[in-house]
Amino acid sequence: MNLKDLKNQLERVKRASKRRSIQLIISLSFTLVSIASMTFLTFAFYTSYINKAKENAIEDNTQIINQISWNLNTYLRNMMGISDSMYYNVIKNLDLTSDTMNKEMDLLYEANRDNLISIACVSQDGALISAAPVATRKPGVDFVDQKWFSETENQIENFYFSTPHVQNMFVSSNYRYYWVVSLGRSVDLNYMGHSRKGILLVDMNYSAIEQMFAKVNESGTGYVYLIDSDGTIIFHPKQKAIYTGLYDENNLVAAEYDDGNYIESFNGQKRAIIVKTVGYTGWKIISVIPTNEITGDYNELNAFLLIIITVTVFLIVFGNIIISKIVTKPVRNLADSLKSIEDGRFNEEDIFIGGSHEIRHLGRTIKSLVSQMQKMMDERVAEQKDKRKSELDALQAQINPHFLYNTLDSVVWMIEAEKYPEAISMITSLASLFRISLSKGNNIITIKDEITHAKNYLAIQKVRYKNRFEATINVDPAIENCITIKLIIQPLIENAIYHAVGELDDDGMIEVNGYEKDGDIFIEVIDNGMGIPPETLENLLKEKSTSKGKGSGIGLWNINQRINLYFKEDYGLKIYSELDEGTKAVIHLPKMTMEEYKGGGNEK
Amino acid sequence: MKNKKLFIVAVLAVILLLAVESYIYFNFSKFQKSPTHISFILTGDNLDNWDSMMAGAEDAAEDENCVVDFINCPVEYGVSGEIDSLNGALADGADIILISSIDYNAIKAYVDENDLEDKVFYVKNGIFGDSKNSVMTDDYELGIEFAKYITDNVNAKRLVLVTQTEDVNTLSQVNGIMENLTGMGIEVDYRKLSKNETKLNQSMYNLGQSGLYNGYITLDLATLTAACEAKSKLNKDLSIFSISSNIEAVYYMDAGIVNGLLFKDDYSMGYLAVKKALKSDLITADGFDTKLYYILDKNMIHTEEMEKILFPFVK
Structure with a gap:
């Protein structure tokens, strides 16, 4: 497609867009506005709903985190209480050279055995002073090399909480290994008043923490995990998968978060994060809610909204089509009325008046305009009619001098030839001729008068031409009362005489026939003269601006033109001629009586 | 008249639309994808030996729309017991079968013969590289x-x-x-x-x-x-x-009886088997060892990294 075609296409679209109907514009505009509003409202509602749901999910998880934080705090406080109790109530008051702490340690252990794996007291050089439950120290294991030992030594004033690890102190039975979180504290050991440093180790049962979190993770949205202040994972529902590298967690970044809510993107997933720090330990409970899990719960809502939207859109489209159709009906009716005016039917009764006030007003205004236009057009037609009459009169004025000149020429010739009776007869006929010609100023006369006129004329001409031709007139009496324009037969007879039979010796023949055919009237003037050459015949009925004397054809044109002006161009004069055979002039007129004509039938 | 027709068409269309959409809405749960049902056939007389692998499979299934059930097939029933378990699982509507067979050649021949290649995945036991549907060590x-x-x-x-x-x-x-x-x-x-x-x-x-x-x-x-x-x-x-890949072996090593241990990572095999069967995206951390085994001596057992791999968390 070249640029020109493209332009044409654009132009076509532009034109088509201009032709759009008012109904289309209304229904389209209403539909667009309605759908836009509905989309906006739905979007606003949906966004608000989803945000609220997210807030609720975050709120729920915040509560869960607070609860688990409280539980964990209680648990850790309890563990610290055990440590405090052991230290302040037992170790501080004990001289290790004379007493043991085994009994008190056992009691404490037994009282808390669900949450504890062991309690142990170790000297600063790694010797085991006491442990509960009673166990054999694992051969080859040096406590000093263990992480909890060195870390506790570094935090003399504080508790040390380790990350989960497998307890590696005592000989286990039945292949049993315990995951523990070690709570270590530096203690002063009394040896006969001499104080030496030692470590009191409470190994908490990791399964207690694990169960605490596992319970939370069984239900609800997302999951909760626990890290220490460095981001090392203490508990995670996918702990093992993380350790083996099969799963990844954003724990190192989470360690940097302060308490509060965050949105983070991790491994291409958007997640809502809630952080809560556990007192004493610096551990952080992290709640993770993948945002797609929040919105995933609303698939049913989405389906419901989709149903509502599609039905509503459907209703809007159909509703708008129907409403716009009803609203625009009066306008379309009015447009149809205007179309009939455009087609030329000026009937003010056809103008639609109805519908709303504005459309009724418009209809009445158009009706008034049509009425005024009709009036103006009638006036214009009347003016045209007058003008046409003036033109006819002017044409008539061209005929009369022509005929008069010829007749008087004949009379002059008779008088010169001293043929006074013939001259008298001719002048009498001329007088009769003029009487009909005048016709009280009417241009329309009956066929009967026109024939009489023709007979008078023939009488004059027969005298003049010494009866060198014969003339017969056969007119159907049924058409005698019908009208004709006056002086249209006589010029044809005149032409037949001057250009045909007048030049023959004595066998000239003129025949005038009048009859009705197919509801119209035909009057023929036939001669048996020499005929008219085709090239002349072709131009006979064409307009001539000036008369060029005898045979110029101005008479024939006048006849044809007068008939056309009076009775439209369906009617008129036709000339048929064959060389050496003769000529036939045929006048075609509407069949109309004088009464019909006067009644307005001239427009036939 | 024309308006009336249009109105009737509109009403009928809305009723039809409402009917169709209501049907979809009220049967919404039916249109949602049902969870994939995986049956994991484990042959052995003590299911405790499969703890790690089962934990791996369960952890992997947690992320997916998937249900895993474990079928223990006693050793004495041999491969015919495994075939019975396999057919039973399929009859119960299992979409995928994971199997650790005691006789890989026999079970594979049966699977191939019955055109079940796309449904059965071999885990741990088998010939490495013999089937695309396998998770095992070389x-x-x-x-x-x-x-x-x-x-x-x-x-x-x-x-x-x-x-x-x-x-x-x-x-x-x-x-x-x-x-x-x-x-x-x-x-x-x-x-x-x-x-x-x-x-x-x-x-x-x-x-x-x-x-x-x-x-x-x-x-x-x-x-x-x-x-x-x-x-x-x-x-x-x-x-x-x-x-x-048993905790007993770790114990013997910890006790100083065993000098060297090659430990197969059953947990990862179970985890990967489910992920592979479900054709899931797997985002592994940098440290993931695709060999699925570790060679250890006594000193390595209680390192921070190995403890997490060797010792199950809570029994």
Whole structure:
């Protein structure tokens, strides 16, 4: 497609867009506005709903985190209480050279055995002073090399909480290994008043923490995990998968978060994060809610909204089509009325008046305009009619001098030839001729008068031409009362005489026939003269601006033109001629009586 | 008249639309994708030995719209028991079957014969690379690597390689170890021992006290246990190297009885099997070892990294 075609296409679209109907514009505009509003409202509602749901999910998880934080705090406080109790109530008051702490340690252990794996007291050089439950120290294991030992030594004033690890102190039975979180504290050991440093180790049962979190993770949205202040994972529902590298967690970044809510993107997933720090330990409970899990719960809502939207859109489209159709009906009716005016039917009764006030007003205004236009057009037609009459009169004025000149020429010739009776007869006929010609100023006369006129004329001409031709007139009496324009037969007879039979010796023949055919009237003037050459015949009925004397054809044109002006161009004069055979002039007129004509039938 | 027709069409269309959409809405749950049902057939007399693998499979299933159930097939039922379990699982509507078979060749022949290749995944036991639907270690390569480790960590000149079973995995391991140890100047003899516990213990004791060998290489838990017992009874400096994925093997090593352990990572195999069966995206961390096994000595057991892999969290 070249640029020109493209332009044409654009132009076509532009034109088509201009032709759009008012109904289309209304229904389209209403539909667009309605759908836009509905989309906006739905979007606003949906966004608000989803945000609220997210807030609720975050709120729920915040509560869960607070609860688990409280539980964990209680648990850790309890563990610290055990440590405090052991230290302040037992170790501080004990001289290790004379007493043991085994009994008190056992009691404490037994009282808390669900949450504890062991309690142990170790000297600063790694010797085991006491442990509960009673166990054999694992051969080859040096406590000093263990992480909890060195870390506790570094935090003399504080508790040390380790990350989960497998307890590696005592000989286990039945292949049993315990995951523990070690709570270590530096203690002063009394040896006969001499104080030496030692470590009191409470190994908490990791399964207690694990169960605490596992319970939370069984239900609800997302999951909760626990890290220490460095981001090392203490508990995670996918702990093992993380350790083996099969799963990844954003724990190192989470360690940097302060308490509060965050949105983070991790491994291409958007997640809502809630952080809560556990007192004493610096551990952080992290709640993770993948945002797609929040919105995933609303698939049913989405389906419901989709149903509502599609039905509503459907209703809007159909509703708008129907409403716009009803609203625009009066306008379309009015447009149809205007179309009939455009087609030329000026009937003010056809103008639609109805519908709303504005459309009724418009209809009445158009009706008034049509009425005024009709009036103006009638006036214009009347003016045209007058003008046409003036033109006819002017044409008539061209005929009369022509005929008069010829007749008087004949009379002059008779008088010169001293043929006074013939001259008298001719002048009498001329007088009769003029009487009909005048016709009280009417241009329309009956066929009967026109024939009489023709007979008078023939009488004059027969005298003049010494009866060198014969003339017969056969007119159907049924058409005698019908009208004709006056002086249209006589010029044809005149032409037949001057250009045909007048030049023959004595066998000239003129025949005038009048009859009705197919509801119209035909009057023929036939001669048996020499005929008219085709090239002349072709131009006979064409307009001539000036008369060029005898045979110029101005008479024939006048006849044809007068008939056309009076009775439209369906009617008129036709000339048929064959060389050496003769000529036939045929006048075609509407069949109309004088009464019909006067009644307005001239427009036939 | 025209408006009336249009109105009727509109009403009918809305009713039709409402009917269709209501049907969809009220049957919404039916249109949602139902969870994939995976049956995991584990052959063995003690399901506890599969704890790690089951934990891995369950952890992997948690992320997916998937349900995993475990079917324990006793050893005495053999491969026919596995086939019955497989058919039973399929009849119960399992979409995918994961299987750790005791006779890979037989179960694979059955699967191929019944055009079940797309539904059955082989886990841990089988011929590495034999099926695209498999998650297992390359036992031959594993044997080669373990042979190198033994060579580097033992002064023994003559070892006995013992096993109780001769499945495809074990034979691959035997080949890998034998071929490479011989090449490194260590003589190694292969012995398949009795499944009878008394006979096994006696054989192991006799091998130890014969003075022919400086140590054992065991390829299953039964021979490892027997070797440890023999070492204890003989009170001789016998080296023990073992391939296993049981906590008992870790215990023997922790107790200083076992010198070297090749530990198969059952947890990862279970995890990967489910992920692979579901064709899920797997985002692994940088440290993930695709070999699915670790070679350990005593000093490595209680390192921070190995503790998390070797010891199950809570029993």
